[in-house]
Amino acid sequence: MEVDKGKGEAEETRKVAEADRDTVTLKSSDGKLFEVSKEAAARLSTVLAGMIAGGSIDDNGTDLKQIGSEALENVVDYCNKHANSIPSAALISSSISFNTAPFKEPEEWERKFVDRLSHDALFDLVEAANFLGMERLLDVTCHKISEMMKGKSPDQIREVFNIKNDYTKEELEEIRQELAWAFYDD
Amino acid sequence: MEHVELIPGIPDDVAVDCLARVPHASHRALRRVCRGWRSAAAAPSFASARAAAGANEDLVYMLQFGNPSADEGPKDGESPANTPAYGVAVYNVTSGEWRRERGAPPVIPVFAQCAAVGTRVAVLGGWDPRTFEPVADVHVLDASTGSWRRGAPMRSARSFFACAEAGGKIYVAGGHDKHKNALKTAEAYDAVADAWDPLPDMSEERDECDGMATVAGDRFLAVSGYRTARQGGFERDAEWFDPAARAWRRLERVRAPPSAAHVVVKGRVWCIEGNAVMEWISPRRGWREVGPYPPGLKAGTARAVCVGGGEKVVVTGALDGEGGGGRHALWVFDVKTKKWTVVRPPPEFAGFVFSVASVRI
Numbered sequence: 001m002e003v004d005k006g007k008g009e010a011e012e013t014r015k016v017a018e019a020d021r022d023t024v025t026l027k028s029s030d031g032k033l034f035e036v037s038k039e040a041a042a043r044l045s046t047v048l049a050g051m052i053a054g055g056s057i058d059d060n061g062t063d064l065k066q067i068g069s070e071a072l073e074n075v076v077d078y079c080n081k082h083a084n085s086i087p088s089a090a091l092i093s094s095s096i097s098f099n100t101a102p103f104k105e106p107e108e109w110e111r112k113f114v115d116r117l118s119h120d121a122l123f124d125l126v127e128a129a130n131f132l133g134m135e136r137l138l139d140v141t142c143h144k145i146s147e148m149m150k151g152k153s154p155d156q157i158r159e160v161f162n163i164k165n166d167y168t169k170e171e172l173e174e175i176r177q178e179l180a181w182a183f184y185d186d
Numbered sequence: 187m188e189h190v191e192l193i194p195g196i197p198d199d200v201a202v203d204c205l206a207r208v209p210h211a212s213h214r215a216l217r218r219v220c221r222g223w224r225s226a227a228a229a230p231s232f233a234s235a236r237a238a239a240g241a242n243e244d245l246v247y248m249l250q251f252g253n254p255s256a257d258e259g260p261k262d263g264e265s266p267a268n269t270p271a272y273g274v275a276v277y278n279v280t281s282g283e284w285r286r287e288r289g290a291p292p293v294i295p296v297f298a299q300c301a302a303v304g305t306r307v308a309v310l311g312g313w314d315p316r317t318f319e320p321v322a323d324v325h326v327l328d329a330s331t332g333s334w335r336r337g338a339p340m341r342s343a344r345s346f347f348a349c350a351e352a353g354g355k356i357y358v359a360g361g362h363d364k365h366k367n368a369l370k371t372a373e374a375y376d377a378v379a380d381a382w383d384p385l386p387d388m389s390e391e392r393d394e395c396d397g398m399a400t401v402a403g404d405r406f407l408a409v410s411g412y413r414t415a416r417q418g419g420f421e422r423d424a425e426w427f428d429p430a431a432r433a434w435r436r437l438e439r440v441r442a443p444p445s446a447a448h449v450v451v452k453g454r455v456w457c458i459e460g461n462a463v464m465e466w467i468s469p470r471r472g473w474r475e476v477g478p479y480p481p482g483l484k485a486g487t488a489r490a491v492c493v494g495g496g497e498k499v500v501v502t503g504a505l506d507g508e509g510g511g512g513r514h515a516l517w518v519f520d521v522k523t524k525k526w527t528v529v530r531p532p533p534e535f536a537g538f539v540f541s542v543a544s545v546r547i
Binding site: 105123126127130138139142143145146149150151152153154157158161162163164165166167171172175 | 190193194195196197200203204205206207208209211212215216217218219220221222223224239240
């Protein structure tokens with residue numbers, strides 16, 4: 001796991017006041033303040049890492065106008081939990097997948113973390129993760145959303161995700177045809 | 187026109203990332219949700235998002251005979267229609283799931299063979315199940331959409347031919363016609379254009395020859411086979427097609443012991459035979475051992491296919507000795523660890539596999 005940004009910051013003892021603080025304060029669109037570990041924020045979010053490195057962090061609360069307090073609370077919660085979790089090698093060995101692609105399955109605690117969220121909270125968290133450039137959190141939330149589609153009928157999917165069926169009757173028939181063997185009678 | 191979000195409340199690129207992580211078995215439902223999802227699932231960005239998310243699945247397509255003992259068990263009323271005499275079965279190497287290919291042609295020519303290029307699987311030749319005469323039929327599945335099409339037929343009806351993908355085309359060569367004459371003809375199929383390229387004849391007739399792609403995957407190799415006059419007298423030579431010169435080149439003494447299953451792994455010719463997995467070393471004109479023999483695999487029954495660009499080799503064949511009882515199984519070889527995993531299929535998928543192809547989705 002890469003920890004370059006946070007360590008690099010700590011080594012630079014430019015300002016005494018800055019060095020004292022190992023957290024940053026983030027402010028939601030509705031004005032609530034949240035503290036998060038500077039190291040975790042820098043490691044998990046490319047946007048926050050850039051702000052920390054660029055000195056654009058406000059001690060009185062860095063404005064994140066695009067993110068509501070509930071989503072920001074979840075972001076901060078995720079960062080803190082991530083900082084405390086030990087990367088688990090056991091999970092990789094327990095995988096029955098034959099893929100050798102990058103291992104991106106959520107860990108147990110990440111699964112629990114997203115499972116307890118309401119539909120709206122999950123979607124807000126996806127947006128926040130996307131805005132903050134939090135690749136891992138985006139992986140975990142996108143994975144959760146994909147699981148909500150798995151094994152469902154088109155009708156069920158439309159209902160869960162509030163999607164309008166914009167197919168015409170003819171198009172639906174065409175799709176049905178493409179999946180049925182069309183050469184029975186030739 | 188107003189832009190319709192793929193998933194309301196989520197940016198479209200993130201929505202594609204979510205869709206791409208859904209397992210292949212649910213893709214059919216995704217395509218039917220709305221227009222946007224259907225085109226998203228067909229776009230190149232969907233395939234690249236799957237790869238990036240580690241969501242790729244490896245599917246092995248098998249042309250398989252029904253398992254005669256599968257019907258002995260309790261019937262649930264639906265299974266008989268699902269077990270054709272010869273049909274398309276799919277093993278998902280990634281998830282371990284087995285299924286029948288939905289929408290496959292109702293009758294697959296017996297001993298038809300298959301090969302894959304990209305996400306397309308072509309089912310070629312074989313015998314008409316009523317007359318037992320070789321056919322020139324071609325059927326093509328696009329595994330990414332689940333849709334089947336009848337393809338342009340081969341120039342010649344053939345069965346028991348060499349068949350493999352090489353350089354993006356599906357080659358067929360040799361085999362025999364309806365008079366049981368061994369063939370020296372060959373042709374190459376472009377699955378996207380649905381067109382056959384007639385190739386020059388090989389130097390020899392080759393019935394029951396083995397086909398494979400070799401040398402960086404772009405050269406088709408037809409191994410062994412026998413002439414009409416030498417029924418069952420397998421030759422030890424081979425020939426490969428040189429696409430630049432449009433000519434066949436001969437190779438002498440390449441054949442491993444009879445009844446070997448050949449497979450190409452990252453450009454190298456492997457052979458499952460005897461006591462081990464062997465690799466052809468062309469400068470030395472010989473074989474060297476690269477792994478143990480699949481445990482419990484009955485000699486002479488193997489078919490092999492390379493999976494996931496060379497990460498795995500999947501072998502199908504009969505189980506040997508006691509407890510085998512004529513049942514067939516599947517062996518998965520991990521190229522890195524050199525370990526075999528035996529997969530016992532459900533009874534309805536335990537028939538003899540005649541031809542295999544693999545697709546990564």
